[in-house]
Amino acid sequence: MLLQSAWNPNLQYSSDGPVTLQSIQEHLKPGWTVHATADNRLYYFNESTGSCSWIPPVDVWNKEVGRGLPYGWEEATDPNGKTYFINHVNKTTTYEEPVLDWGEEPPQPRQVNLTRHPDMGFGFVAGSERPVIVRFVTEGGPSDGKLLPGDHILEVNAEDVSCAPRDHVIQLVRASKTSVDLVVCQPILTNSSRKSAILSSAKKAKLKSNPSRVRFAEGVVVNGSPLFPGCTLSGGDWGSGTMLPNVLKVFLENGQTKSFKYDANTTVGDVLSSLQCKLCLKETNHFALVLEQVKTLRRNKLTLLNPQHTLSRVASRPGTHNLRCLFRVAFVPSDPCDLAQKDLAAFEYFYLQCCNDVVQERYAPELKYDVALRLAALHIHQHCLANNIQPSKITVKTVERDFGLEKFVPTSLLETMKRKELRKVLTHLLKLNYTMTGSSHKCLTALQAKLYYLTIISQLPSYGAKCFPTNSVDSNVENVILVSPKLGISQITGLRSNMPVPVADVEQLSMVQVEKEDHLLSTVTLFLPSTPGKELRLTVEERDAEELVLVLQGYYKLFTNKDLHVHQDPDDWLVDTAPLYHSQHVVKPTTWSYGCDNEMDEHRIVNFAVPLHTLNPSKEVKTNGTHTLSRSSSKIIKSNGVDSNMNVWSAGWLRCKRSWR
16 A cells, blocks of 8 residues: 555634635646645645645646745745745755746746738748747737747637647638637746766776766756656656755767766866866866756857856756756857867867757857858768768768758758758758868868858857846946957947947956845946056846856956956855755745745644655545545654654655555
8 A cells, every 4th residue: 555644634624714725625726636644734636647746736826825936935944043945846945045937837828819911921930740839930020029939839710739730730820811819838848858878887886986076877866856857847746765866967069968976065167177077178268067948948048157166056046947057168269270279179079069059049040041051061061971971972862861951950940941942952052062172172071061160150249159238337228248259348238239349358357346236236347457447337137247257257268378356245155055855844834835824823844755645535625625534544644754653754664665555
């Protein structure tokens, strides 16, 4: 039989209480029921999946239910009286107060009415299958401001098309002569299906015999929990119940993933050093670890990590279940040819990164169709040579059959261009590779193709650039600071022009000073000794200020091989980590956790070390409001991990007990 958290027979269900179980049940969607443990802690049962969760479904969460916290967060107090926060979504804890961002909730469907334009039609391009996805929205067209790239088309004129083929959806839209009614929804993007398979048995044995500060590991956990958990936003139980050590998973541009085991003292720089050593990189100043938001369609939004920060600090950030860590060339070379001469391994990695960025459309929308196809032709040429295909036998038909065009051509082009036209253009561009050598060679070598590829990439305006919205302290005019290897430090004033105005070269900086204004804003002062008395003072958000300094430090080190002096206030981040999720906590009761709506209600003790399990709930609230009580021979397990005789149940004992079913 399966152990379960049971109902407290002494729990009162009268309507006289502040919040009754019936009132909570009325707000749940069909298929969900609310239950209580022996110490009155509420939990929620999903009948369709047969799983339990400490948190309710996301659709009933609001500012009142969550007391101003994002979905799945709970407030608690440590033994020293400090407030920390529990994240039930990814099962982590942190002292950093989570910012209320309702963007973490699953996107809700939107009803859209579009009127056909005589020239632009409905103003959007759709692609993919089951569901059909909005790929492009024409600027100034009927869909501008109503549809978003990536929207899933769920209904067309009240007809469910979520599982319909693309041709049928397109026919329905085209059949609408004057207007069309759509139901669309932004997707939830996850990358939890990727798993590392780097370590062989020999490597594992070697690492065990010679442990290092940064080590490989199989699983991915943060504070004892998965960084990218398999459970949905509506929650789920703990899984195997096995406590795994802290592990960070890093995605490489060559398609591999590496997992690093870390302790409380392991820093981002330790992981960088380990990766650079394993990949035999010499020009290490180009590389950094970055975080990518996997729930957004903005694939070009990457956040640099400070090499001096500990991985525990990175893992404690709110929303880590929506992030993944990448190892990238963050500080790009001004001339890719110089990088090839200094460090061929770094050059090869940078080439792979740029190829991935083009295919994944990180350079969109500035990367024009003709340039993207020229890059695809160079990539195809290089890839075929690397796979021992003779230049004379490189054809689009062969590439499409052996490798697939999606490896070289951006998705949007594959879905918008007619395949016949795409093949024709690529065939023409492949022939151009025979006329670009400028020597006696009949065609480009693999290295020449890579150099041409990166040369084209380096001409893009966003090549290696980072933008930071800011307000000038003196003028209060909204503008953007742009830092790039070619333009240096530039300023873009949105009201005047989109053209960057040069301010200074990065290597001209003598010092950067950061002063914290409040919990949201910081003032960054750039000192330029080449211009006497010239100081550039900027007001930016705190996290933007941190990344701006990292970008300036990175390019300054790249250009001068020296460290940029930075003066800033001491870091007030709490070094000590919050209590682990799978342990005992003193929490502040809320409506969803204890049915309390009184702000002054006393704190409660709860233990999440024992996961929730469900067979047949001892007592449940039916949709008609009645209560049933069933007999059970299992012992009542309280949420604090002890039975009615105060015996502590270990995780191992629970696993054995579950195996008796």
